[in-house]
Amino acid sequence: MIEESVLNQTLSTALRNGGDFAEVFVEDRKSSSALLDDGKIEELTSGRDRGAGIRVVSGETTGFAHTADLSADGLRQAAEAAGAAARSGSGGVNVVALSRQTSKAPQDVKILPETIAKGRKVELLNTADEAARSMGGAISQVTASYADGRRQILVANSDGLLTGDDQVKTRFFVSCVASGDTGMQTGRESIGRPLGFELFDQYDVAELGRNAAQRALTKLGARPAPSGSMPVVIGKGGGGVLFHEACGHGLEADLVAKSASVFKDRIGEQVASPLVTLIDDGTMGGEWGAYAIDDEGRPAQSNTLIKDGILVDYMWDELRARKEGRASSGNGRRQTYMHLPMVRMTNTYISNGATDPADIIADTPSGVFVSQLGGGQVNTATGDFVFGMTEAYLIEDGKITEPIREGNLIGNGPEVLMAIDALGNDFEMGSPGTCGKDGQGVPVGDGTPTLRVTKLTVGGTAA
Amino acid sequence: MTVTSTSSAASANGSSVDHLLAVADRIIGEALPGEQVEAVVVNESETEVRVYEGEIESFTSSKSQGFGIRVIADHRQGFAYAGSLDEGVIAETLQEARDNATFGTADDQLGMAEPDGRPIIDLGLFNEAVASFPNEAKIKMALDLEKAVLASDSRIIGAESSDFNDSVSEAVVVTNTGIRVAGRDSGSYVMTSVLAAEGDDTQTGFGFSVGRDPADLDIERAAADAVDRATRLLGASKPATERVTIVFDPFVTAQFLSIIGGTLSGERVLKGRSLFADRLGDTVASSMITLIDDPTNVKAFTANEADGEGLATRRNVLIEDGQLNMFAQNAYTARRSGTTSTASAVRGYSSTPGVGSVALSLVPGDRAQDELIAGIDNGILVQGVAGLHSGVNPVSGDFSTGAEGLRITNGALGEPLREFTIASTLQKMLLDVVEVGGDIEWLPMSAAGLSLVVNDVTVSGD
Numbered sequence: 067m068i069e070e071s072v073l074n075q076t077l078s079t080a081l082r083n084g085g086d087f088a089e090v091f092v093e094d095r096k097s098s099s100a101l102l103d104d105g106k107i108e109e110l111t112s113g114r115d116r117g118a119g120i121r122v123v124s125g126e127t128t129g130f131a132h133t134a135d136l137s138a139d140g141l142r143q144a145a146e147a148a149g150a151a152a153r154s155g156s157g158g159v160n161v162v163a164l165s166r167q168t169s170k171a172p173q174d175v176k177i178l179p180e181t182i183a184k185g186r187k188v189e190l191l192n193t194a195d196e197a198a199r200s201m202g203g204a205i206s207q208v209t210a211s212y213a214d215g216r217r218q219i220l221v222a223n224s225d226g227l228l229t230g231d232d233q234v235k236t237r238f239f240v241s242c243v244a245s246g247d248t249g250m251q252t253g254r255e256s257i258g259r260p261l262g263f264e265l266f267d268q269y270d271v272a273e274l275g276r277n278a279a280q281r282a283l284t285k286l287g288a289r290p291a292p293s294g295s296m297p298v299v300i301g302k303g304g305g306g307v308l309f310h311e312a313c314g315h316g317l318e319a320d321l322v323a324k325s326a327s328v329f330k331d332r333i334g335e336q337v338a339s340p341l342v343t344l345i346d347d348g349t350m351g352g353e354w355g356a357y358a359i360d361d362e363g364r365p366a367q368s369n370t371l372i373k374d375g376i377l378v379d380y381m382w383d384e385l386r387a388r389k390e391g392r393a394s395s396g397n398g399r400r401q402t403y404m405h406l407p408m409v410r411m412t413n414t415y416i417s418n419g420a421t422d423p424a425d426i427i428a429d430t431p432s433g434v435f436v437s438q439l440g441g442g443q444v445n446t447a448t449g450d451f452v453f454g455m456t457e458a459y460l461i462e463d464g465k466i467t468e469p470i471r472e473g474n475l476i477g478n479g480p481e482v483l484m485a486i487d488a489l490g491n492d493f494e495m496g497s498p499g500t501c502g503k504d505g506q507g508v509p510v511g512d513g514t515p516t517l518r519v520t521k522l523t524v525g526g527t528a529a
Numbered sequence: 530m531t532v533t534s535t536s537s538a539a540s541a542n543g544s545s546v547d548h549l550l551a552v553a554d555r556i557i558g559e560a561l562p563g564e565q566v567e568a569v570v571v572n573e574s575e576t577e578v579r580v581y582e583g584e585i586e587s588f589t590s591s592k593s594q595g596f597g598i599r600v601i602a603d604h605r606q607g608f609a610y611a612g613s614l615d616e617g618v619i620a621e622t623l624q625e626a627r628d629n630a631t632f633g634t635a636d637d638q639l640g641m642a643e644p645d646g647r648p649i650i651d652l653g654l655f656n657e658a659v660a661s662f663p664n665e666a667k668i669k670m671a672l673d674l675e676k677a678v679l680a681s682d683s684r685i686i687g688a689e690s691s692d693f694n695d696s697v698s699e700a701v702v703v704t705n706t707g708i709r710v711a712g713r714d715s716g717s718y719v720m721t722s723v724l725a726a727e728g729d730d731t732q733t734g735f736g737f738s739v740g741r742d743p744a745d746l747d748i749e750r751a752a753a754d755a756v757d758r759a760t761r762l763l764g765a766s767k768p769a770t771e772r773v774t775i776v777f778d779p780f781v782t783a784q785f786l787s788i789i790g791g792t793l794s795g796e797r798v799l800k801g802r803s804l805f806a807d808r809l810g811d812t813v814a815s816s817m818i819t820l821i822d823d824p825t826n827v828k829a830f831t832a833n834e835a836d837g838e839g840l841a842t843r844r845n846v847l848i849e850d851g852q853l854n855m856f857a858q859n860a861y862t863a864r865r866s867g868t869t870s871t872a873s874a875v876r877g878y879s880s881t882p883g884v885g886s887v888a889l890s891l892v893p894g895d896r897a898q899d900e901l902i903a904g905i906d907n908g909i910l911v912q913g914v915a916g917l918h919s920g921v922n923p924v925s926g927d928f929s930t931g932a933e934g935l936r937i938t939n940g941a942l943g944e945p946l947r948e949f950t951i952a953s954t955l956q957k958m959l960l961d962v963v964e965v966g967g968d969i970e971w972l973p974m975s976a977a978g979l980s981l982v983v984n985d986v987t988v989s990g991d
Contacts, residue, residue: 113609
């Protein structure tokens, strides 16, 4: 994207007033999307974003500036702005000669989406719409969206690192409204992988449409969710959101360093039921949060965070790792070149258990079974977290019975982790997600086998 | 918490706005016979200072530009955008938008906005002081904020972040249907997120202050709010499950109103996704509820002179004395609904116009929060909610969020409460409002806050 001599010069300019570390991050992103709503192809959108973010670290201070002007002059101006922000120290480091490094992509992309005719993308939308509407007259509205993106990045820093990645992602989403005597209900399904158009060799969008419609139809008969504390069985796959919120964020080293995590100073201690082994794995081929290198140029890693209930390690970015004199764990990510990197999750999952999921349900006299989760939120300092149930059922006498309406569940991370008393043998990864932190969204994956929490608070309205 | 400020399009002057207009004019000039073309061009600059433990943690200076092109040809719509104003990129983007239009479904009602005779009124949303505010002063404000937090209360163990942020945004909308507007606005805020601890218990709180001029920012108030929010929750316990009367703090009411505003979008009505479709003229809320979207009110930090399609904004009374009065519309949804645009098109340069309310407020009542509380025997003051994106469904109306707050017993505030949910439905909550507070507070979000008393909400805890 940019000549090595220009990168060298930019790094030198960034450090001319001093500083311990400088970095140039270049991004060129092309995206295309198509939206079907209300039975019409409403629009196709094409987008192009390109620019560079330059940071200079000097002691405790980071100076950051970005520019959409990738000429040598544009980069120089941004480097000066970033360098001026970092306080002038004594001399500063010299830029080490750049040496190019490559990291293996977690998967091969076979069909670049940009090579596919737009008409074929539109066809997928119509297929999903027809399939969803074929589920019956109660399906009153359907939205389907297709999106692909190609993000080429380059990272060069004053340690001499020069590396890059070509990240392709494709996703598809269907959402339905069903209308009945009790009002309207919604159902959704989404797929997404760091793959090209071959995604649609793996998935049938008609089936996706039918499944989304079925979820909405099922909920038409849903009764109000119960309220209060009770046993909750979380379904395989998307149930991983529970861990993303209950402990994932709390294991991010930047939050730990600021005492904003209930998991601070707990390395080596038991923080979860012995059933729990939690892994964050950016190398997981084909999963939504996978990449060859993070947005600081570090190769993705598989990091075990909790082993058999014992806290093993936090997740690290370059800045936090340097302060602790250790290596980054490959978790430094940013939304775009306009953002500073910080510690982020990739694909976060609980490793498989040994119990037949049917036995977990049969062994639960009463409670709630959550089969589809809808995102969540955590206060890492208190550990209190919520997550939504977008499809859930009552468990009565060890059987899954009636569907219940949507709502949030609330719990406290450390307490909930200890209260996991059954883990299924049906591990699966869930749907693609977007994780938000400090105003930045990045793609993440999560996964889990079926599991049971002995006590969680269900936020319904029924007694 | 994320504070956002919307960019406005209005009748302002200035050389860089002129440059944006020139770019947009050139794009429109490329329109082919029979084509409608719209160009939105935006230029933004922003500074953010974050301090931690007396040091500058990060200093970010950003400048960004971008544009979006919408093309309607043969009753089909296409769109493309780019995050730069490079000459080569402009031609490529127009071509993409044009090509994208050929794949859209033909729809006779598609069309750009057209001038509706309403003049755009200068609301004075740009303040020169932001552009000339020195970096040293920005850094000092962030440092002073952290100092004020740390000096306030021995239970405060730190501030996770203390930020100063300012921004200037310029935007133009030009179409070949007669729209040509330009405008700019400025904004600044300080914000802090603090940690309080006592024994084993840790709690958090945030505080902020917003102004178009950095001189308007109230550091002491931001610090005091954050400290108060965090310290008053120390020792919080989980309540029992019961149905009680809830008082929403202004910040929570604002979040609730934003969701209600979304259900009153003409687009949701047309597409069968609004709870309130077919209910114009019906009683949908307590008679105390009059909900207004008024982007011309300069007290709102989200005030806007023109909407995302370049029409002059106006005061829209959505619900009046509990009766559903109107829906928000953009040019397309209005045409399809047989009405006129309410100048409620919302968008950035990277998207086509949607429909939304940007400056909602309830007509306030007379009494302060402590007077409202004095009349409640058993209830909860909710000071914060979590999971609005995961537990609230604006189509079905199901409402369930995580919450924290304080017990109300016999008219007085009591012990702190945490780790519970509050649940009802949007429809029922509007009808269950028993009093609207007089404490209106303008916030950096699409709705103003005030205290709101709602009966019969399910609290789910132990």
